[in-house]
Amino acid sequence: MTDSGATSQSVGTTQVVGNLGVLTIDYPPVNALSVHTRIALDSGFRQFAADPQVKAIVLICAGRTFIAGADISEFGKALEGPNLQDVFDSIEGGTKPVIAAIHGTALGGGYELALICHHRIAVPSAKVGLPEVALGLLPGAGGTQRLPRIVGVPAALDLITGGAPVPAPKALELGMIDALADEGKLREDAIAFAGRIVSEGGPLLRVRDRQDKVEPYRGKSEIYAEYLKKNARAFRGFKAPFNIVKAIEAAAELPFEQGMERERELFGELIASTESAAQRYYFFAEREGAKVPDLPRDVQALPIRSVGVIGAGTMGGGITMNFLNAGLPVTLVEMNQAALDRGLGVIRRNYEASAAKGRMTSERVEQRMALITPALGLEALATADLVIEAVFEEIGVKQDIFAKLDGIAKPGAILASNTSFLDLDAIAAATTRPESVIGLHFFSPANVMRLLEIVRGAKTADAVLATALKLAKTIAKVPVVSRVGHGFIANRVMSPRSQQAMELVLQGPTPQDIDRALYDYGFAMGPFAMADLVGLDVIGRGSNERTLSGDLVKLGRLGQKQGGGFYDYDEKRQPSPSPVAAQVIADFAAARGVANTGPVSAEAIVARLLYPVVNEGAKVLEEGIAIRASDIDVACILGYNWPVYTGGPMFWADTVGLTRVVDGLRAMGIEPAALLVEKAASGGSFTRN
Ligand code: 3H9
Numbered sequence: 005m006t007d008s009g010a011t012s013q014s015v016g017t018t019q020v021v022g023n024l025g026v027l028t029i030d031y032p033p034v035n036a037l038s039v040h041t042r043i044a045l046d047s048g049f050r051q052f053a054a055d056p057q058v059k060a061i062v063l064i065c066a067g068r069t070f071i072a073g074a075d076i077s078e079f080g081k082a083l084e085g086p087n088l089q090d091v092f093d094s095i096e097g098g099t100k101p102v103i104a105a106i107h108g109t110a111l112g113g114g115y116e117l118a119l120i121c122h123h124r125i126a127v128p129s130a131k132v133g134l135p136e137v138a139l140g141l142l143p144g145a146g147g148t149q150r151l152p153r154i155v156g157v158p159a160a161l162d163l164i165t166g167g168a169p170v171p172a173p174k175a176l177e178l179g180m181i182d183a184l185a186d187e188g189k190l191r192e193d194a195i196a197f198a199g200r201i202v203s204e205g206g207p208l209l210r211v212r213d214r215q216d217k218v219e220p221y222r223g224k225s226e227i228y229a230e231y232l233k234k235n236a237r238a239f240r241g242f243k244a245p246f247n248i249v250k251a252i253e254a255a256a257e258l259p260f261e262q263g264m265e266r267e268r269e270l271f272g273e274l275i276a277s278t279e280s281a282a283q284r285y286y287f288f289a290e291r292e293g294a295k296v297p298d299l300p301r302d303v304q305a306l307p308i309r310s311v312g313v314i315g316a317g318t319m320g321g322g323i324t325m326n327f328l329n330a331g332l333p334v335t336l337v338e339m340n341q342a343a344l345d346r347g348l349g350v351i352r353r354n355y356e357a358s359a360a361k362g363r364m365t366s367e368r369v370e371q372r373m374a375l376i377t378p379a380l381g382l383e384a385l386a387t388a389d390l391v392i393e394a395v396f397e398e399i400g401v402k403q404d405i406f407a408k409l410d411g412i413a414k415p416g417a418i419l420a421s422n423t424s425f426l427d428l429d430a431i432a433a434a435t436t437r438p439e440s441v442i443g444l445h446f447f448s449p450a451n452v453m454r455l456l457e458i459v460r461g462a463k464t465a466d467a468v469l470a471t472a473l474k475l476a477k478t479i480a481k482v483p484v485v486s487r488v489g490h491g492f493i494a495n496r497v498m499s500p501r502s503q504q505a506m507e508l509v510l511q512g513p514t515p516q517d518i519d520r521a522l523y524d525y526g527f528a529m530g531p532f533a534m535a536d537l538v539g540l541d542v543i544g545r546g547s548n549e550r551t552l553s554g555d556l557v558k559l560g561r562l563g564q565k566q567g568g569g570f571y572d573y574d575e576k577r578q579p580s581p582s583p584v585a586a587q588v589i590a591d592f593a594a595a596r597g598v599a600n601t602g603p604v605s606a607e608a609i610v611a612r613l614l615y616p617v618v619n620e621g622a623k624v625l626e627e628g629i630a631i632r633a634s635d636i637d638v639a640c641i642l643g644y645n646w647p648v649y650t651g652g653p654m655f656w657a658d659t660v661g662l663t664r665v666v667d668g669l670r671a672m673g674i675e676p677a678a679l680l681v682e683k684a685a686s687g688g689s690f691t692r693n
Contacts, residue, residue, distance in 0.1 A: 016044025018051055023059040024198050025052035025100075026191070034072035035065045037113045039085035041075075045117075046091045053098055060101045060198040063121060064191060069108025070130070071117060076139065076284055079275065088113065088145055096120045101201050101208055105194035106130045106181065109169055115180075116145040119154075122209045124181040125197050127190050131169035132180055137244045138167050139287055140280030140649060144271035146212075148251035149263040153214040154179045157221040160252050161231050165245045212260045221256045228253050241526040241647055243279045247271075278659055282651030285691060286641065289634035289652075293484045294473050296631065303466045305474040306418065312337060312388035314405060316347020316378075319422055320394035322450025325351060326479040328372040329451070335377045335384050344378050351376070354451065382412050390475070392444055394422040402426065403434035410435035418468050420444040421459075424495055428461045428488045438463035442472055445492060446481075447643045455642035456481035457492050484639045489629040493636055494643035497624055497653065500616035505531040506552055508612055510593035512602045515570040516581055521609035526647025531613070533579065536569035550595075555588050615668045618657040622677035622690075633690035654690040662689065 017028045027048035031041050045063075052058045065071060074088065095102060095117075104110070104118035106126035115132045118124045126132065134143040134151065142148055143164065152160035155178050163170065175181045185193035221227060228249050232239065239245040247270040254266035274280050311327045312335045313320050324334045328351075338344035355369040377384070382405070385391050391413055393405050402421060409419055419441045421431050432438035443459025456479075458472045469485070476483035486492040491499060505518050509532070519530025535543055540553040540563045547554070556562075556569055561584070563569035564577055571579035593600065604612070621636045630636050637652025650656040657665050662684035669676045676684075683689065 015040045016048045018048050020055065020057060021195060022199070023057060023202060024195060025055065025058040025061045026195070027052065027061060027063050028066055029063070029071065030066035032067050034069055034109075035067060035114070036073060036075035037071055037088060037117070038075040038078060041071070042086050042088060042091050046086050046094065049091075049095050049098065049102075053100065058100065059202045060103065061098075062103050062105055062191075062194045062198050063117075064105040064194060065107070067108075070104070070106045070110040071114030072109050073112030073114050073135075074145070076287060079284060080281075092117065092120050092145055096210060096212070099208070101198070103194055103198045103201065105185070105190050106132065106172075107190050109133075111169060112136050112143060112147075113145050116143055116147040116150070118181075119146065119150040119211050123183075123197065123201065125183045125185050125190070125194050126172040126175065126181045127185050127187050128172050129187060130172040132172070132175050133167065133169035134164050135167040135169065137165055137242075137248060138283065140242070140244050140277060140283035141274050142244055142248045142251055142267070142271055144267065144275075146264060146267070148248060148267050148270075149255045149260060150211040151180075152218050152252050152255040153211050154217060156217040157227060157252060157256055160255070161228075161249065164248050164252065165235065165239070218256045223257075225253070241279075242649055243277050244274055247274055279649040282649050282655055282659075285634070285651050285655055286637070286648055289638050290482050292632065292634050293482055293638050294476070296469065296473070296485055299466055299469060303470045305471040306389065306416065306467055308332070308389045308418075308471060308475055308478075310335070310388050310390075312385035312391040313394060314382065314385075314391065314409075315394040316344055317394070318350075319446060319448060319450055320392075321347045321351050321354075322448065322452075323392055323394055323422065323444075323446050324376065325354065325372075325451035326446075326481070328375045330479050331375070332478075333375045333377065335379050335388060337379050337382060337384055339380070341380065344380065348373075348376065348378055382408050385409065386412050387414060388417060390418045390420060390471075392420045392422055394446075397423060397425065399426050399430060402431050406431050406434040406441070410437065416440070418442060418471060420472075422446055423459075425491050427490075428459050429463070432461050432463060439465040440468060442468050443486075443488075443492070444472060445486075447494070453642065454480070454482050455494065455639060456483050457494060457639065457643075458483050458485045459488060459492055460485055461488055482638060482642055484635045485631055486635075487627075487629045489624070489627060493624055493630050494639035496629075497617050497620040497636055498640060498644050500620050501613045502531045502535070504613045504616055507598075508604070508609065509552070509589055510596065510598040511604075512600045513604045513609060514581065515585065515589075517603065517606075518609055518613070521606040522613065524606060525610050525614070526650060528645050532570040536563040536571055536573075536579070539563045539565055540569050550592075552589065552592050555592055556585060559584065559588065561585070561588075611668045612672060614653065614656075615665050615672070616674055617653045618665055619669055619674060619677050619680060621653050621657075622680040622683075625690075626677055626679040637691070651691070658689040658691050 015031045019026045029035050029041055029044060052061050102121040103123045104121040107130050110118050110132045112135060115134055134147045136143050176184055251267045251270050254263045310333050313324045314337045316336050316338045324336055327334045352373055355372055358364050359366050359369050395401055421443050422445060424445055428443045432441035441461055442464050445457035447453035447455050456476045460469055473483055509515055515532035519533050522530040540557050543553050561567040561569050564573055568582055570585050572582040573579055624630045633654040637654050640646040640652050641648050646652050666676045666681055666684045
């Protein structure tokens with residue numbers, strides 16, 4: 005976040021309205037609890053405390069939101085200005101009722117501040133919540149002690165370990181806020197609310213004094229053990245959820261002050277952890293991706309009001325759904341009616357499945373489907389502002405489509421390819437307008453995965469790139485910009501992981517040993533389980549070389565879907581080690597003359613599979629394919645489910661130590677990238693300045 009030269013004076017404005025004090029905080033972009041904000045709060049509340057005319061205080065924010073949390077960029081730095089806890093204590097310890105008036109998002113420390121206030125009023129569009137878990141933290145300013153006192157232990161467990169912001173109407177139901185204001189009339193309604201509080205003259209309501217919601221859970225330690233068991237899968241590898249559960253238990257078991265002490269202790273453990281450092285790094289990394297240093301700031305994005313998608317297969321269908329979800333009409337093109345009907349059917353079934361789970365109404369399903377114009381033939385794309393090609397991954401096929409599209413699409417339309425490996429410049433060269441061509445590489449399933457690799461061709465116009473970046477936000481994707489190169493960023497840097505797995509398995513470790521090591525590192529599954537899931541026939545497609553997967557396919561072993569693959573599967577698709585696959589591996593190793601050198605430790609397996617990923621990442625940086633190391637991390641985390649609490653390959657490499665990575669690569673017979681060697685030698689890092 006940029007410090008726009010704010011001072012505590014400009015951040016806090018006080019105004020006395022009748023017998024009420026109104027303190028307005030204005031610290032763009034999100035009113036984070038920075039040093040300036042803390043000073044402004046501290047001095048504003050002191051002023052009103054000392055003013056006999058003021059009987060109650062309204063705390064409100066200017067700009068787009070209420071306070072969105074502690075200033076994450078200050079974590080790990082020396083504290084400046086007043087400590088947050090002292091500021092909060094003085095507000096809560098005051099003798100005048102304080103009303104938090106909420107719009108936008110009251111998150112983390114912002115919502116904790118609202119919980120310290122005596123009353124909370126919000127506009128219906130506001131959201132409140134404690135999202136610290138996503139930063140590998142717990143709410144460290146009393147949130148774990150106060151929220152259970154309002155919503156009870158079970159709801160607090162879900163709200164704080166889940167971290168999702170709660171819309172105001174739901175928050176009202178749960179008691180997280182006390183009243184709804186009219187949209188657009190927050191200030192007036194909060195002032196009226198405060199006036200009523202003053203005239204009613206009741207006692208000060210402090211959340212910390214409430215016991216009714218936590219009392220029923222006292223002495224019931226089994227709740228927490230069961231909760232952890234139930235969520236074991238979701239919490240695996242993370243530290244924060246475990247400390248959150250302990251802190252909530254403390255809220256139920258301990259007097260308030262002792263609970264606060266426990267919260268501080270548990271927060272302290274988290275803030276010092278590598279997991280939290282990685283997750284906080286990732287928070288900013290996600291937002292960096294949209295920043296392209298050489299893209300002039302004044303470039304205007306082009307308007308995108310209609311989209312065309314070529315290909316209604318798995319990718320094309322998923323891509324289409326993104327635009328429908330954002331309310332944009334899509335012309336969906338296929339070669340024949342059967343393929344078109346099949347694609348439309350899949351899209352409809354996906355929406356209907358969401359409706360069946362209560363995630364959308366059936367009316368909404370129809371609204372989304374009505375945004376699709378099905379069509380046969382590219383001519384239907386003449387008026388689209390953006391066309392995305394999502395057909396078979398073969399350069400000739402794509403060039404042919406782009407050449408035809410060139411004669412059909414209106415001037416200025418953006419022509420995008422969803423290619424995942426091919427040379428975008430060669431595709432662009434098939435048109436007379438390479439400046440309008442860009443890569444929009446979605447990850448499967450395209451309606452679910454948040455990553456969008458934007459491939460900037462040698463001739464892509466700035467306005468086209470700016471449009472793609474803006475579009476990513478419209479369709480709720482996280483953009484990462486790549487230059488043209490085989491496999492772009494995510495697919496390229498991750499490919500050594502499977503190559504290494506296929507070689508290592510010839511040397512002694514079994515598929516289960518290798519998969520287990522990667523699972524324990526934090527991946528959802530290892531490379532062999534993944535290969536079986538995707539289908540061994542799909543993996544080997546297009547290659548004439550003899551491969552392990554190819555040998556398995558020859559025996560009718562296509563993976564989970566047919567005959568088993570690296571594993572055998574029962575009727576519930578549960579895997580077990582396969583003697584047949586073991587024999588295929590042994591035969592392949594013998595044919596290649598690879599000796600079995602025995603078992604390998606999990607740590608060595610991880611190094612063997614993942615150091616080469618780091619090395620490829622260094623090359624991608626060196627070649628200028630990726631703008632920055634954090635883009636590689638975002639691509640791997642969002643595209644390949646690399647565990648976020650390691651920070652992604654480049655952050656992780658910095659954690660391991662670059663010298664160790666260089667030595668490890670050399671020991672494997674892999675020449676480390678020059679950039680990696682240079683950084684290791686100079687004590688540098690990819691992600692820490
Ligand atoms: C916490 O509160 C700990 C406590 O328990 C106390 C412990 C003692 N700090 O996301 P956007 C920046 S932990 C610093 O693009 P949106 C962001 O980097 C905190 N900077 O906008 C970006 O900068 P830039 C708990 C922050 O409208 C700009 O603001 N709170 C912070 O899509 C705009 O952000 C959270 O975890 C921050 N806290 O979404 C909430 N927040 O323009 C984190 C944002 O230079 N924030 N920035 O790239 C969010 O979830 C979203 O930013 C929000 C707005 C929903 C607020």
